Amino acid sequence: MKTSLDKEEKGAGPADRKSGGPGSALSRRRFLAGSAAMIAMGMAGIPPVRSGPGVPRREASFCSGPGGGAVQCLLCPHSCTIPPGGRGKCGVRENVDGSLYSLVYGRPCSMHLDPIEKKPFFHVMPGTSAFSLSTVGCNMTCRFCQNWQISRAKPEDIEAGYAGPDEIVERALSVSAGSIAFTYGEPVVFFEYMYDIACAAREKGLRSLVVTNGYCSIEAIKKLCGRVDAVKIDLKAFDDAYYKRICGGSLKPVLDSLVEVRKAGVWLEIVYLVVPTLNDGRGEIGAMSRWIISELGPDVPVHFSRFFPQYRLTNLPPTPVSSLEAARKICIGEGARYVYIGNAALAEAESTYCHACGRMIISRKGHMVTGTEMSGGKCNHCGAVIPGIWREGKG
Ligand code: SF4
Incomplete structure (x- = not known):
């Protein structure tokens, strides 16, 4: 039986940046049929999830x-x-x-084994695989959403099934995942499920990663930070009007979440989707970069990601590469040490360079790590300590 973890589908799950990327345009019906089938049949070598009466709410x-x-x-x-x-x-x-x-506790609609670089986490166990899952639902309404088939679906769009926290951890271990990632849709809205899985994962020595819009109460962020190892937050713009008009949210709570995650000592990376004419102004990128440096410090990796037209934002072209390069230059100029470009196949801007000696220490091509010049979290060339999580194991 072909499953979602069969070899040819590894890394072919929904997008993680929830925005941009030349993802395939599945029809809603086809996507939902696939999700239901995925839940019904289970994954490689693992029994199918339970369904029908008795599923706990x-x-x-x-x-x-x-x-x-x-x-x-x-x-x-x-x-x-x-x-x-x-x-x-x-x-x-x-x-x-x-x-x-x-309504979604224990009801994943999508599960895949992805390269951790796809989340993207570039300073967390490079080259490992993350067992990635999502339920339906989202608390924002981004007009460029890449995973709208998940984020806009209702619980009743998906055939009922149940995979409890222990089962998710067993599935992750059975496919030798280095971590569990809550991603694709918006994990904040399945908080209870995510939290319980993260607790079960930690008991088994598996790390937990959160890929989120950061639109979450501080109380919930604090609780989550006690159980997870790394958080990637989409900072969608540095402009409250953009958040309101394009995303159905607001900026301040996202900034508060960024500060809280950093304060908690949980590893943090940021993705900024550069949308032509909407949030690509030099002033905005500069102001955001200065805020990051002053409030979060220079060691938080920033990923400028390329936009591709889709969902409800199809009237704009893909982000010019020159805009991405300009954003990266501004951010580095403001003092950020690790600044990347995503979704643009620019190997040079996907690789990691030591902040102390400037030599390349992790080379990447797409989601693949093609070489490392680091040992024990230090640069092989000059011995500088590189910020991040470099070994698998308990958080
Ligand atoms: S406040 Fe609660 S119910 Fe409302 S969108 Fe946020 S998570 Fe959903």
């Missing part, structure tokens, strides 16, 4: 009861007040008889 965390049968969800800055029988903006948290429930 999970009461949600981070909520309060304002009265009148309504509940308020406090998981993300939307702070939705949800009437009985209603759902929040993300579409996956429902008020059932005055209590808030997650």
Whole structure:
């Protein structure tokens, strides 16, 4: 039986940058049919997930009861007040008889074994594979979403099935993954599931990685940081109006999340999707770079990613390579030590250079690591300590 982890499909999962990238344009129907089949049949050498009656539903965390049968969800800055029988903006948290429930706990819609570079994490165990999963749902509405088939789907679009946290960890171990990544859709909206998997993974010595828009309450970010090893946040612009108009969110909570993750000592990387005419101004890139240096420090890797027209933003061309190179130059000029360009097949800008001696220490081509000049987290040429997580194992 062909499964989602068969060799030819490794690394062919949904996109991780949720934006940009020349991803295939699956129809919604075809995608959902594939997701349902994936859940029904399980993966290489592992029994299928359970489905049907008996699938547990999970009461949600981070909520309060304002009265009148309504509940308020406090998981993300939307702070939705949800009437009985209603759902929040993300579409996956429902008020059932005055209590808030997650409708996606234990219900992954997509599972793949991906190169960790695809997330992208460039300073976390290079060359290893991440067991990557998502449920449906998202708390933003980005017009350029690359994974809209997941982010915009409703729980009932996916055939019911159940894979609990221990089962996910067993699946990851059985395919020799170096980590588990919560990605593709928006892991904030399946917080309870992600958190429980991260706890189970840590017990088994597996690291957990979060690929998120960072649109999350500080309370939830703090709790998460106690259990995960690395977080990649999409900083979609350095302009609140852009967040509101293009993404259905706001800038400040994302900046707060970036600061909180850094403060917690959890490894952090940033992706900035450069969208022509919308967020590619030199002033904006410069201001963002200065903010990163002053609030997060020079060691946080910044990935400038190439936009490709898709979903509801098809009237713009792909980002010119010159814009990406200009953004990288500005960011380096402001003091950032590790600045990359993604989705553009520029090997030179995908490789890692020692901040102390400037020599190449990790060479990459696409999502492949083609060479390393590091040992024990240090540059082989000058011995400088390179920031990141360089070994597998318990976080
Ligand atoms: S997680 Fe969902 S229900 Fe909760 S506040 Fe955010 S959008 Fe609303």
